[in-house]
Amino acid sequence: MIERVEQLPEPEPDMNRLLTALGRGQPDRVPLIELAVDPEIIGMLRDGSPLQWDDSFDEKRARVFGREHNTFWHRLGYDYVRVSPRVRFDLTRVTTDDTADLGRGRREWADSAHGAVQSMDDVERYPWPTLTDDDFKSARAVIDQLPDGMGAIGFSGGVFEFSSQLVGIEKFLMGIYMDPDFIQTVIDRVGAFIGDTFKTFCGMGPVKAVWLGDDLGSKNATMVDPAFLRRTVFPWYRRYAELAHEAGRLFLLHSCGNLTAIMDDLVELGVDAKHSFEDAIMPVEQVKQRWGDRLAILGGVDVDILSRGSEQQVRDRTEAILHSCAPGGGFACGSGNSIANYVKPENYLAMLETVHRFNGRM
Numbered sequence: 224m225i226e227r228v229e230q231l232p233e234p235e236p237d238m239n240r241l242l243t244a245l246g247r248g249q250p251d252r253v254p255l256i257e258l259a260v261d262p263e264i265i266g267m268l269r270d271g272s273p274l275q276w277d278d279s280f281d282e283k284r285a286r287v288f289g290r291e292h293n294t295f296w297h298r299l300g301y302d303y304v305r306v307s308p309r310v311r312f313d314l315t316r317v318t319t320d321d322t323a324d325l326g327r328g329r330r331e332w333a334d335s336a337h338g339a340v341q342s343m344d345d346v347e348r349y350p351w352p353t354l355t356d357d358d359f360k361s362a363r364a365v366i367d368q369l370p371d372g373m374g375a376i377g378f379s380g381g382v383f384e385f386s387s388q389l390v391g392i393e394k395f396l397m398g399i400y401m402d403p404d405f406i407q408t409v410i411d412r413v414g415a416f417i418g419d420t421f422k423t424f425c426g427m428g429p430v431k432a433v434w435l436g437d438d439l440g441s442k443n444a445t446m447v448d449p450a451f452l453r454r455t456v457f458p459w460y461r462r463y464a465e466l467a468h469e470a471g472r473l474f475l476l477h478s479c480g481n482l483t484a485i486m487d488d489l490v491e492l493g494v495d496a497k498h499s500f501e502d503a504i505m506p507v508e509q510v511k512q513r514w515g516d517r518l519a520i521l522g523g524v525d526v527d528i529l530s531r532g533s534e535q536q537v538r539d540r541t542e543a544i545l546h547s548c549a550p551g552g553g554f555a556c557g558s559g560n561s562i563a564n565y566v567k568p569e570n571y572l573a574m575l576e577t578v579h580r581f582n583g584r585m
Contacts, residue, residue, distance in 0.1 A: 381437020440480015
């Protein structure tokens, strides 16, 4: 680890601290939360080499990966690690140059115009993924070596996100009106797969919560009519919440965009905690004030300031969020989305240091 990381407080992980916050309680200190930290950032904060899983790892190398992965999250002060299955949907993708200072060469995203599943016939032909023990090999390598006090959160991508990417968002939006049975079929195939993923995670003792990543909004509103979400997507959310709660776990949602129109729905569906906030949409302080009595609020330090601001701007913004959101509990601090490879590593550390300082640890 680099010297500035080593100067962070000695770790005292306690998964119950995070669970208290996720359950809208008041923990002994504000826990840290992060959806993801890109491998390039991890490499910069370690020894210069990215930390990435490879499906070719044998058991010995898998254990080395798990140990190094946990060491990173433990040393920075997190109470948990996030794990996910290795299985992926086969999507049609577009690529371009990655222009970040710590770029990985190419950046890719789902093709909005041409998806892999275009018709009911494609639904039958498409190689739908199925879960096997090997798909959880990396997750088990991590959770089998958790430091004392740490827990895990099981993650999966989302129903709307995967479905619209499989079809292509343009055809998906037209299909809502022109071929609703086709769209519902795709959604249900994706929803069932995610349910199987969460069921597996809920059978792993150290996994104390499941986390769905499903971007539903743009800057101004949800990407589709809330009525469509209530009819087709949200029944799956309810199932995931019930599955988690019946297993004694919590159900977290990461979703970008302006979700004002459906926030009350999320509460009613059983979502325990909401993640992903952007100052240009609604600063996290306002979200906490409006919904914090019914949902735990996670993160909130805008990725824009983490990417383009100064360290002092990051400290000031993080401190303002902490003073507003920490009282009353139900809050964990971190970025508004994730630590992408275009975030300044020094700004990420400035955010972490500010949280530790607020907690009286620095």
